[in-house]
Amino acid sequence: MALQDIYRTSLALHTDLYQLTMAYGYWRNGMAERESVFHLYFRKHPFEGGYTVAAGLEHAVQYLQQLTFTDDDLLYLGxxxxxxxxxxxETAFLDYLRQMEFSCDVDAIPEGTVVFPSEPLIRVRGPLLQAQLIETPLLNIINFETLIATKAARIKEAAKGDQVIEFGMRRAQGIDGALSATRAAYIGGADATSNLLAGQLYDIPVRGTHAHxxxxxxxxxxxAFEAYGQAFPKDTVFLVDTYDTVEGVKKGIEVAKKLQPQGFVFGGIRLDSGDLTYLSQQARKLLDEAGFAQTSIVASNDLDEHLITHLKQEGAKIDVWGIGTKMITAYDQPALGGVYKLAAIKAETGDWKYKIKxxxxxxxxxxxxxxxxxxxYNQERNLADMIYNELEPLPDQVQVVHPLDSTRRKSITSDTAYRxxxxxxxTKGKLVYTLPDLQSIKSNTKQEISRLHESIRRYVNPHSYPAGLxxxxxxxKMEMILTLRGTK
Amino acid sequence: MALQDIYRTSLALHTDLYQLTMAYGYWRNGMAERESVFHLYFRKHPFEGGYTVAAGLEHAVQYLQQLTFTDDDLLYLGxxxxxxxxxxxETAFLDYLRQMEFSCDVDAIPEGTVVFPSEPLIRVRGPLLQAQLIETPLLNIINFETLIATKAARIKEAAKGDQVIEFGMRRAQGIDGALSATRAAYIGGADATSNLLAGQLYDIPVRGTHAHxxxxxxxxxxxAFEAYGQAFPKDTVFLVDTYDTVEGVKKGIEVAKKLQPQGFVFGGIRLDSGDLTYLSQQARKLLDEAGFAQTSIVASNDLDEHLITHLKQEGAKIDVWGIGTKMITAYDQPALGGVYKLAAIKAETGDWKYKIKxxxxxxxxxxxxxxxxxxxYNQERNLADMIYNELEPLPDQVQVVHPLDSTRRKSITSDTAYRxxxxxxxTKGKLVYTLPDLQSIKSNTKQEISRLHESIRRYVNPHSYPAGLxxxxxxxKMEMILTLRGTK
Incomplete structure (x- = not known):
């Protein structure tokens, strides 16, 4: 088995011990099979942003499809x-786990969808023991991939149509910290990657030139340039800052001129240090003067959406953005604080009891x-999101209440289109969903983001999209809070 | 194969495309087998700290042991x-890769060793193509695990002897972002983890109670407390903040008193929100008054070394620290900027040519x-580190020059003990090193840190340990710089 299968192997122990101690407790109390509902959601957009791009569902599905306790797992727990x-x-509990078959209903928001705080990205309904057990792996997968897809969307937004190349593997958090982040970055907006394994497994375009x-x-x-140009005569990008950047550009031009009669195409130069605005302007001038107006300038060096914007404002002449550490680790906020909470449980009478924390x-x-x-939504854009309880009937005309400020409300007329x-x-543990291919997830993301007003897409101080209860x-919810606090 | 084997599978494509384009270029230029030396090192301690704990070598070794291009890999490259x-x-190049057998000499600093900027954590000597190819996976593995081991060491230092429990899986960057970080955190100082898979694979003690x-x-x-107490009568820790923390503590005490006649041991309570200083003091008082002076108080909620220190200074009554997001992702600096640089290459004459970037x-x-x-070193502590070139003879009495300030030098008398x-x-691609077991790596780390002066161990504004050239x-090096700049 190769790495691509890590999500396709039973990883029942890829969870927290407390999921098993609770499982044991539920089993012991005869509550293991009690029907329950959990939601996975986040409370705040990452990066102080105005939207979040859902990702990770494919890996979550693969994880759940394989969920069984192997003999080794049970031996360890024993x-x-x-x-x-x-x-x-107790041994009888381990036997219960051995025979456990995943039988929950799982509903989810597809990858590449734009989502907002408090919206369940995943809803799990089923036996309490099982629904509880999968909390940690679901959070592990969805938190990370959603975080990176969102970061990539912001970076692509800042690049304003320029190519964005992901090449952060060397700084990523482990092997699949690189691999699954590369896939998520591609969903969010990256156009290509340096990661060959991601290229092979996910059919993501790969890009790369040479190192110092x-x-x-x-x-x-x-x-060095001549040898590289001869090896890749149609796609050469020279890294020009090994010794002195401006001298490097001049040498690149000389070599390109020398190789031109052989059909050489001077694809680009790459700047990886120094003042990227100044150096890209100098390089552009030298390239243009030498007749290489089509030669691209690729820049890298700890770039993110903020630096890209500054560089563009300063007039940097950069065509392609190579993004490493800041995207692959979501450096300025390396974790999404998604949570997984119990929201309802069936009483022995068969009635639902609603639950809050x-x-x-x-x-x-x-x-x-x-x-x-x-x-x-209307034809141009999404208008509002409304979180509602499917177990209760909806009134004809609905009102959306801001989750943190109940004085902010939005009425929706009954003829408004929705999905x-x-x-x-x-459904009952059986996969009923066809996983979309990566390209359609990626175009879905682009389409989704384009339906947001640009004030919401702004990555500093965005407006807030109307999404509420x-x-x-x-x-x-308010009544439950007051009751629990004993003030009602 | 299970996840534990991801480092034991050939992951030849877990690298950047440019490693392969360079490989092709070297092969095409007849330079593939040219003997070369590369070093993997970092330039600056993470977290503004005074030391770094090396980690990741075991995974790097497993990666290198399996390095071969499979048919699938070559099909993809083709x-x-x-x-x-x-x-x-070219096909002939792919055939070369198919037959390639890893044949480098690899020297490394063992895991758990305290290391300093510019010191090679790994040195690779061998055929240029191979030594270049492994740059990205080595950096991916070593950067991440070293980062997390160092973060854990700082957190353990702040905890001043208290237990530190790692439970960040839900916020970790992917599956092995959790798994290998848990191992690294254990090396650095964590005492246990909530991660069952890490417990199974690495024999790390696991801990956990229950969720809201x-x-x-x-x-x-x-x-809820009573049911949990009956399921785990000897080790119960109650999470007390689901509704109201102080009320939760009181209920925990009531239940403990009720269960005591059955031999119940009230292990602890856990606080996961609110003002941890105030609440822990209240809880301690209530527990002590009720005769539960031995009951521990576990705290969690976005803790790191700085918060732990503040809480201790404020007089918080916390015995055990549960650390999630901030340790597993190294939140305040989620990447170590380690690099891998060519330092020497053999000319066709057989002479070494030294190289700098x-x-x-x-x-x-x-x-x-x-x-x-x-x-x-002397008996109590390490005195200084000296980076030297093994290809040149050393003088009898050596002097260490600060790498960034050549006016700071330290003379070492010739009778000083060293290693x-x-x-x-x-050696020539053959493993000659016995990987130490995790427990001895962990004790080595503790020993190593104890040999540093406490001013270096300080995690804010530490003194700088004498480590230089x-x-x-x-x-x-200075002569090479001047020559390359054309000023000599």
Missing amino acids: SLKGSQGQPLF SWVQAFDSEEE LSEQLVKTSNPGMLQVRRF DLLISVF EEKLHQH | SLKGSQGQPLF SWVQAFDSEEE LSEQLVKTSNPGMLQVRRF DLLISVF EEKLHQH
């Missing part, structure tokens, strides 16, 4: 001891029910 | 096209030669 040497788990070591390995920069901060109080997200974002992925759900 | 539809690589959802799943907090910043100019690191840090890992190497 070997765990408490502080007094007693086994942590190539230049160093030769006796002179000219020799209280917090001193309203933003951290979860929403009760079995939630769906309705997106209202519900969560779609069925697993349906009025009855809001009322219900 | 399918790559240039911009005009021409194949990127456990409490929510019951009709009352008391019922220039930069406008001295810190970014690489060091020439085949480098070794000599650590001088060389880089040890042989592969041997005087002749320094001279040589």
